[in-house]
Amino acid sequence: MALVTEAEARPDAVPPHPDGRRARGDSTRRAILAASMRLASAEGLQDLSIARLAGELGMSKSGLFAHFGSKEELQLSTVRAARRVFSDEAVTPALAAKKGIERLDALLAAWHEYITNELFPGGCLLMEAAAEFDNRPGAVRDLVAETMAMWMGLLVEQAERALERGELAPGSDPAQLAWELHAFGLALNWDFQLNGPGPARERAAAAVRARLEAAASAKGRKRLAKTTGATAPAVA
Amino acid sequence: MALVTEAEARPDAVPPHPDGRRARGDSTRRAILAASMRLASAEGLQDLSIARLAGELGMSKSGLFAHFGSKEELQLSTVRAARRVFSDEAVTPALAAKKGIERLDALLAAWHEYITNELFPGGCLLMEAAAEFDNRPGAVRDLVAETMAMWMGLLVEQAERALERGELAPGSDPAQLAWELHAFGLALNWDFQLNGPGPARERAAAAVRARLEAAASAKGRKRLAKTTGATAPAVA
């Protein structure tokens, strides 16, 4: 779990070359995408160079290039692979928790773990790409924006469930709650990458915990207490 | 105030060529840095190209290059210029507010205004640079990290003042409070750039307001009420 393995970098379910055949070069493709995610998270998707990528893998530029046909397709495939890693690490583990405030808490905990686990040497690749492409129109930007919107949607959805179930104080705004919890994740990635481990992880966890408890009803607080460790101070 | 003017892009007080003389090329230098900030905020500090920059200004590559001597020095000067814009827009206006919770609130309000004012077409250049250079060692990274640390220091300082003055509930953690308020600014820049204006501005303002009121003492709440408009719902 310490690094991006070939298995974790398994390419997209829908291959970019939509022929029905599945060839043996898939193993190479996986290796390429694993290295590509590693490099791109460190240097950015744009400065990622096909030549250096090929050099790192001991293969030729053109051989690598043939797998994607263009740099943009390489970038898109890299983002898709990163999305899978994100999904496996930050979403799937949280599906074990019951819907509502508990799953919301579990999603955030898994996310924080994913961010601070040195899975990507340069921080979450999706955040990297979002910051890099946010105002550079194109397919990469659209894919990244769509992915982040889906993630935000997951958070909002669980906040809404929590409200329906009476785990949040009546009148709470689920979208606002999700936005703020999301902000703590962004800040965690930012702080962790810029300033090193430091207290970032604890800061983010305390922030989430306090915000959740502030928004929770008595029932919600009780359910929260079961999932995680100690209760944070009332308001900090 | 809508765009980066030459005056706002005035170069650093300490010129990179530390000869005592001040030459007439300073006007050119200012124009270069204004354009450089604009381009870098949109395309990134690394992908900023001297050739395109020169083309945009109608001058020659080598003529522009001579002002800095290296691309890294151009990047550093651009960051220093951006730091000055940041200081003028996000810090200076807030110094009118009284120290403590009021100035803390004013700093955040000015910051949000600075972020959502289309001052930089691609979002706050300092955040851009921080995300881009966070794990690329060198002088640029150090300068950006130092700048962001100073900004965070300002927030922590005012939170501490607020605590000393009894504007925050006893036992509050000023550093934690500042960290969370900082997170909302990062999220605002993120959301605003990736998804357009939308509700980002209101989300961030509501988050700050709720967090400040939750942390404030009765005295603090009273002082907050004076500074800004309506009071946010108790906890959202």
Next chain:
DNA sequence: CAGAAGACCGAACGATCGTGTTATTTTCTT
């Protein structure tokens, strides 16, 4: 007014980029 200093330009350099073309090797099918 002479001359030095600085600002700026045009051209060129080596390197690297993304991308084709063509050929060779590997793998799969029959």
Next chain:
DNA sequence: AAGAAAATAACACGATCGTTCGGTCTTCTG
């Protein structure tokens, strides 16, 4: 085992990059 198909390599292309050099202006100084 033979032939088709896919995977990979070697090489070359035009473009662009950061940087250097030599020269021409402009501006200031004495």
